[in-house]
Amino acid sequence: MSDSETARKVFEALKLAQQEPAQQALPILNGLVGLVQGNGEQPMEVEDARASAFLAICEVGKALHRGQPTDGLYVSAINAAERWMALAR
Template structure:
């Protein structure tokens, strides 16, 4: 799967998780971790965007795990993933 396809898949799953109940969203987000791992074969700015998306998604997951609100964190994660998607194309 290309980096662009991976970013698109992560973006769609993130949007789906945003609208799911927290107990359903957390497993969805945990499943993304394997997809987001980089190979180091992309330009540095793409790898940086991927890492930013990963960290932002982890913050959402931590908030959900702790039972904290994640609305603002979802927005940050979606923005970071969109940036990765733009650069990966």
């Protein structure tokens, strides 16, 4: 799977998870971990965008696990995934 396809899959999964309750969203986010781990083979800008998406997804997951609000965190994660998609083209 290309980096662009991976970024799109992550973006779509985040949009789906955002609409689900925490118990259903957490497994979706956990399934993204393998997708967002980098291999260092992309240009630095793409790797930076991927890493930002990874960190944002982790923040959403932590908040879900703790029962904290996630609205702003989802926005950040989705924006990071969009940036990754744009750069990975």
